[in-house]
Amino acid sequence: xxxxxxxxxxxxxxxxxxxxxxxxxxxxxxxxxxxxxxxxxxxxxxxxxxxxxxxxxxxxxxxxxxxxxxxxxxxxxxxxxxxxxxxxxxxxxxxxxxxxxxxxxxxxxxxxxxxxxxxxxxxxxxxxxxxxxxxxxxxxxxxxxxxxxxxxxxxxxxxxxxxxxxxxxxxxxxxxxxxxxxxxxxxxxxxxxxxxxxxxxxxxxxxxxxxxxxxxxxxxxxxxxxxxxxxxxxxxxxxxxxxxxxxxxxxxxxxxxxxxxxxxxxxxxxxxxxxxxxxxxxxxxxxxxxxxxxxxxxxxxxxxxxxxxx
Numbered sequence: 001x002x003x004x005x006x007x008x009x010x011x012x013x014x015x016x017x018x019x020x021x022x023x024x025x026x027x028x029x030x031x032x033x034x035x036x037x038x039x040x041x042x043x044x045x046x047x048x049x050x051x052x053x054x055x056x057x058x059x060x061x062x063x064x065x066x067x068x069x070x071x072x073x074x075x076x077x078x079x080x081x082x083x084x085x086x087x088x089x090x091x092x093x094x095x096x097x098x099x100x101x102x103x104x105x106x107x108x109x110x111x112x113x114x115x116x117x118x119x120x121x122x123x124x125x126x127x128x129x130x131x132x133x134x135x136x137x138x139x140x141x142x143x144x145x146x147x148x149x150x151x152x153x154x155x156x157x158x159x160x161x162x163x164x165x166x167x168x169x170x171x172x173x174x175x176x177x178x179x180x181x182x183x184x185x186x187x188x189x190x191x192x193x194x195x196x197x198x199x200x201x202x203x204x205x206x207x208x209x210x211x212x213x214x215x216x217x218x219x220x221x222x223x224x225x226x227x228x229x230x231x232x233x234x235x236x237x238x239x240x241x242x243x244x245x246x247x248x249x250x251x252x253x254x255x256x257x258x259x260x261x262x263x264x265x266x267x268x269x270x271x272x273x274x275x276x277x278x279x280x281x282x283x284x285x286x287x288x289x290x291x292x293x294x295x296x297x298x299x300x301x302x303x304x305x306x307x308x309x310x
Contacts, residue, residue: 003272003310006035006087006237006281007298010291011073013066020291021073022080027295031302035085035117035237036077037281038070040092045127054124063286071104078112086115089205089239089281090187092123094143095132098167101147102154106178114179117237118151119205120144121187134166141192148184148200155182185237188221198225203235210256211267211274214238218275238280240268244287244297257282261297265304272310 007028010020025036044065051058074086086108093101109116122140123129129137146164153162155178159171185203188194197204204221208214218236225234242257242264249259257267268280282301288294 001278002306003268004034004279005032005302005305005310006037006085006279007033008037008039008089008281008283008285009073009077010285010294011038011068011070012063012285014063014289015068015285015291015294017068017073018076020294021068021076024291024295024298025077025084026080028298029081029084031299032306033084033298033302035087035279035281036074036081037087037089037119037239037283038073038077039067039089039283040070040095040123041067042092042095042128042132043125050126061286071108074116075108078108078115084115085117086112087117087185087237087281088119089185089237090119090121092128093120093147094122094134094140095128096147097134098143098147098150098164099154099169102151103174105151105182106155107176109178109180109182110176112179116178116182117185117203118182119185119237120147121205122193141196145196145200151182151184183235185235188217194221194224195228197221198228198230198234201234203237205237205239208238208240208256208267208271208280211270214271214277215274218277236277236279238271238275238277239283240264240271240280241283241286244284261300261304264301265308265310268305269308269310 010024041064048060052060070088078086105118122144126137135143150167153160154174158173160169160174161171162169183202185205186197186201187205188197240257248263257264284297285294288297
């Protein structure tokens, strides 16, 4: 069975969002990509007060100075496509009102014919929490838990009723309903988040940081699922953050998915072989100059992956 491949949509500052998102989405579906993905970054502190991912001294990419809203971007993609699933990797759930987020995702699923995959996380930027967070950064896990509760309620049968710490819904009709149960995918970056995933989510959304590391993390998650008695399988979609260059990367220190089309595909094949995971999506937009180059590189990667048996 061929690996299911997805593509990250163009949201960064070098793209014309209104033109390029639907164009790339349509082209990706025609190439053969089965899913389209967006991510969330709401601001770029100047001066930067915290390193990327919370790591001291790690600079933020310049492209993060302007990142289009993920749900607006995904709506543009939905209107331009017919089959591709529409995923978030990830929405920072505590930066949204749970009820509003649940309604927006439900509506998008309804109008797209049941194509949404809700990847949710807790984020890492203190500045984003200060500007937009529903609660302090320290309460991020509790907000995510309430968001999951509210989504299940809002997407379920009427009347919808809920009372939590931040959300109160009087018995109400809330629509439109999703076309089908929206799958929720979560990261698992620590023991608490892994247990939340096993107990509450449909799938896992890791980042590919190396074939052996991904394989070990997947085994640990499966072992946890077995010990907790989870019976249904865990769906997995791996995010591969690629650093594309027209020429092969030479020398020591090459990171996974860094380099030419051929090197990116070699890494993809290695991750598939090591893990047995059947779905990956490629984030290629960071180093491509415009939508045409992104489309061309995405086509070359797809063709090379299929030729390699991936």
